[in-house]
Amino acid sequence: MADSLFERLGGTEGITVIAKDIVQRHLDNPDIGTRFSEGSGVDLKQLGRFVVEFLTAGSGGPGDYTGRDMASAHAHMNINEREFISVMNDISKALKAYGVSDETHDELIGISYSLKDEVMFK
Ligand code: HEM
Secondary structure (H helix, E strand, O other), X not given: OOOOHHHHOOHHXXXXXXXXXXXXXXXXXXXXXXXXXXXXXXXXXXHHHHHHHHHHHHOOOOOOOOOOOHHHHOOXXXXXXXXXXXXXXXXXXXXXXXXXXXXXXXXXXXXXXOOHHHXXXX
């Protein structure tokens, strides 16, 4: 049987590296950095943990996701199209930097994109 998405993302070790990279790219991204930076009230350590859990549970790995659902987590932010694309680009770059296959990259990008309506304009 083919490896699960969790395994193809490098398991817990790979997902931890990818999640850290995604959060760092968000901080460095001029389109969305202020959403996460000092003064935003976002707890970056906790965000990093939730992103690891989210990717793990969403890819068939062990353990539960203990963060908020996507609509609640992004409530009152009024996230626009440009910001959503910026987040997708950061996820894409982090996956490529980690060196996943094109197929694995496209699968995770597809899953992320499918969450668009839950995240935007809440
Ligand atoms: C596929 C798209 C996205 C996914 C999978 C995603 C995933 C997550 C997860 C798992 C959390 C943690 C949940 C929690 O705190 O309980 C979170 C929080 C957050 N996300 Fe997203 N997100 C997405 C898109 C976006 C976009 C487009 C933005 C806008 C820049 C954004 C900004 C934030 C912020 C600022 C937080 C922290 C909220 C807080 O601590 O109050 N996210 N996201």
